[in-house]
Amino acid sequence: MNEPETRLHILYDISKELFSSFPLDNVLKAAMNALAEHLQVRDAGIVIYGDEGEPWITVWAPTGHDVHSRSLTIEQADAIDRVVASGETHFGKKYFVFPVKVNRKSIGALWIDRAYIGDAQEDQKNLLKMIAYLIGLTCQRYRCRDDGSVTEEQPAGGVPNIKPKPHLTQFDKVDWIVGESPAIKKVLETTQIVAATNSSVLLRGETGTGKECFAKAIHALSIRKSKPFVKLNCAALSETVLESELFGHEKGAFTGALCQRAGRFELANGGTLLLDEIGEISPTFQAKLLRVLQEGEFERLGGTKTFKVDVRVICATNKDLEAAVRRGEFRADLYYRINVVPIILPPLRQRDGDIPRLAQVFLEQFNKANGRDFAFEPSALDILTKCAFPGNVRELANCVQRSATLASSNTIAPSDFACQQDQCFSALLWKADGDGIGNNAMHRLDPRDTISSGLRAYAGTPSGATATMEAPGVTERDRLINAMVKAGWVQAKAARILGKTPRQVGYALRRFGIDVIKG
Template structure:
């Protein structure tokens, strides 16, 4: 097979300082075989960064294998990762190699690592410690050599404190943590990404659409709580419904920096309770065509349930940032408001540092 001429990380688009910083870290980390934990909100491109690390490493000619651990039971996950022998369980009609075997010599990405059950965490830890495994239903010990990259949008420190995630597994996978910035912290990257997604749409659909400058200006002011994934969805939907080859602001379901997403509004309302629902209802009905400011609303009101930062992680970031909340927020991949909220919840004062 001819060697690919595509440069590592070509899929990652942007010129912002926040993006360049994590790209540099990823390139440095790629030189070693240390386990990496990619952190960040949903839709920030963790899989692309895992592939960048693999393609920039000495393992780049070996397999890059990935598995999303979410919603898989311990039994299914064990079979997927470790493989199984014929007859190991009902439906096992043939021998199957697991993802560890398939990734031998290369890189294994375990996405949504924070969702695996306590039962399976112990089994995974053993394989990571000893570098060997047995297939389900098998007795032969197999040696495996993989570079492990894990990804999560969960606060694992809080999960460890709550007894939901093993501390020993956490330290095993969190050797080199990299926090990916949300789209709202990547100044100037939204227009570049939107252009990329539109070019892809044009190629796939034989179109020649383009954005009017005013349209890109509006997009750049949007929050996009779903980050790159939401921007891609918005671009594709807008392009599909565009009435002419030039996409003007009227073609967007987004105006004045406000993301118009009924599904997102509903999800946020369900999370924050009746008070939020009433607030959303007011935002939707006060004036026709003026959508609720869902991006800011989600960041501020859902914080109480999903935005609390673990105490130890927060203290380390604040110490590194010299008690400057904005700098700590960048280190943590959070907003200054979330940092301030977490400081108050934990009762942390400056004298701690």
Template sequence: MLHGRFDEGGRSESAIKTKADVSVSGIYQISKVLTASTRLEITLTNVVNILSSMLEMRHGAIVVLGDENEPEIIATAGITPSSQSGGGRVIPQAVIDEIVATGAPVVIQDASKSELLQAALRTSSSGGTIPDRFIAVPVKAERKILGILSVVRLRGDATSLPYDEDVSFLTMVANLVGQTIWLHRTFSMDGQQLPEEQRRGEKSPDGERNDIAGRLPAKIDWIVGESPAVKQVLATVSAVAPTNTTVLLRGESGTGKEFFAQAIHELSPRRKKSFVRLNCAALPEGVLESELFGHEKGAFTGAISQRAGRFELANGGTLLLDEIGEISPAFQAKLLRVLQEGELERVGGTRTLRVDVRLICATNKDLETAVANGEFRADLYYRINVVPIVLPPLRERPGDIARLAKVFLKRFNKENGRELAFEPSALDVVSHCRFPGNVRELENCVRRTATLAQSRTIVPFDFACKNGQCLSSLLWKGADGLNGGNAIDALARGNAMPAGPPLSARPAGAAQREVASKACDPDDPACPAMGARLTERERLIDAMEKSGWVQAKAARILGLTPRQVGYAIRRHGIEVKKF
């Protein structure tokens, strides 16, 4: 047994104040590095470098173990493995053996008095002086020890935590690293199984196939997207789904976090069990506790019978806690206990119930700022932020807008017995919208347009933005165009809403659009006449005459595409002059 191992007695030796902001920032930076699509060696090196810059440690290393506990991958900072030692001297073999045997951290408070560490580190230490504290923690995943994370630092560093908190922080980092190592060993970064796993088709003792792909669905039908941003997210989803790892889905409102959570569940071995959802922001604290943990009969007024909570309903399956950032600090403590222990008591009950739940959390809130401001518990943040997945907003996947619009229109037709279709120019219009509400707003836009369409073919003029009726455009530019009025009042008076600013991706010639009335959408010559303004037909003819009857030039004047101009010419029956 190594002297000075981590135990309860050592906790009283340090009185240094906890640096919660350092821990939060470190976990956040490391989680971003671990989800990047890079080689495992590079990823681990980046993690050690972040620890080095954050903790001001003298030496640090991550050693990934292979067969017979021999070092397979070594990532270091501030220390160079000796070529004569086979690279294993960055962490003494005795330390590795101790951690593999016990699964517990090893702490040596005064490394200068340890012959073991002096022999291991003197050859690579630049100054020849051994720093005070050595900490090594196991890197685990799927109940297996995959490697060792170690640091050597002075106990008097400005960023030094009390050593028990040092161990807790490094254990959290090691758990994140362990999941990444496991995923790299099981899957390639594009979400496909490695050849070694593909060849494993034999039966396990319980009769199930060992290869994960044989147990899981091949595609995710309910998520539409061919953009690189979506493909990257789906690759991460496919990689993390077969594990029990907690996932934190992050992104703006309306990006489809619930659909991606369902994808994780359906691609996991738990898919035959329940997928339970709960919006934490929709319920007050007292009701939320009852919803999650359940209650006994008579626990409070109205509790006329015993009721199982969402954790019990999701036992063996997956639980999605949406808007996790909105729960109160008091309830965060109650939730943390369940996540740590896997045990709960119903409200008003005394019997302890054990649950086996795969947790997925979702939020559009900046949790790092919330932790720094004391609004969200740091320990709960560490517990749920194991594998963060950031969902892209719709504006970062413009190529998917037309695909999604077609899917939503098909769904509308099926629900309402209609046979509507988009004209190509209509898809051009919708593809250039910002949609600050993301996919949810796009669906609402399609449903509104389909409901009010005058024919079986949806044309550009059917969209609210082409009639000055799009309230959502106020989110693009604010309410400046209302002159202090109310948007609803303006619509009630029959006025049109001001259009939002043009997208950066729109065609050149946007400056010419300013000639149109602010109460009229300048994107289309089919703008309704407003007082002394030209009619839509007159505006189109005027632009054609100025361009010498060249549609491409007229399109640039009007800020449209040539196809939109051609459609408007045919609709108004304008005879194109030829010279």
């Protein structure tokens, strides 16, 4: 500590301020002043978010500095948004940020510039965690009754009361995302939390996992939902075309530019812009993109006028960006700018029970579009459930559409699937590529080999022994044995191969009466 005071004494003084009866913003200011006095902190603050996702109570240290005279820097806002979205403490190079929670939900953050407290010891970090916890308890007093109505007086200065955000199910506003598996529910919960902020989001996952659908969900659940949602696939576009698409161009800027054209950033002003396949843009253009992401400013191609826009950018990729940074193919500063809140989308093989639900939805869409009345036999859905689907949701949709198109009756049977007729070309693709489809690094990312610890190790699409394990018609018991053999009878490794937890694998081994071979 900077002064010879006990932790208990500091907590007492701050608690005394927090549990006074003044309006909430005044209470938080008094607590921050007490904190600054005890720890001699001169750059710190408390940010509490309102029900629309905007920071509406912001207090600063020392006395006299508040939201009217100061504003968060980009680095501060990014660190705070990351903590609010994840609910985890952030010990960065510049800032310590602690989540403020009400009923285990992050509604704000306590942040401190670490330069003023040096290399904090564990007792200091624990003290700040407790203070953030006390702030959360204080906010809870100003929240609402059990029926959801506000009970406390409105804070001074017209600041709204803290309202509990209603718990949204995935079908309330994002009914285009289908699934009840734990993996998809977890991602939907994260999506809902992230949507309430303006943080940059990086959607990661294998091809066909629905990155565009989740980007649309983030927009639909945000305060920008009434503004445009604009998307652009950055792959296979030349640098000039990409610059024109994003920033627009003036008449005569290049051959064929016959008139002035607004770019995607202009069209998305006030709303959300999805940049798909962000890992495919050239290093030269990465620098241009970094500028607009940091400053919100750009010029049209061939023009000199500077345009300023307010756009939330969501990026998506199935590429190993960390490896690209190490190879010098992707700028590190751009990587950190877009990777504020990464969301890892689970492959279909890890979404237990979702394949039948998705198949039914795709079949209903086919029926509606073609005026048909097809239905699945239960055994047909069982065949689909056993398939690996390395192309994920997109491949499943294609499989359902093909089977319905060529079905011999209104009831789709197992014999209507291409895999039962030795005509599944995806299976041929699995066997042809020993490292996964298209040598896609996202299929092979291992947390031990990359700084992106959120990505789980998985061998990827079936090939070799794995292709045999996932081949149509193989029983669940056979797949389990094949996975155990491939994993050297290590249950944790077999669980990764099967997309299950070690506990599930252990249960399956007991259910099928399989004895584990120990070396």
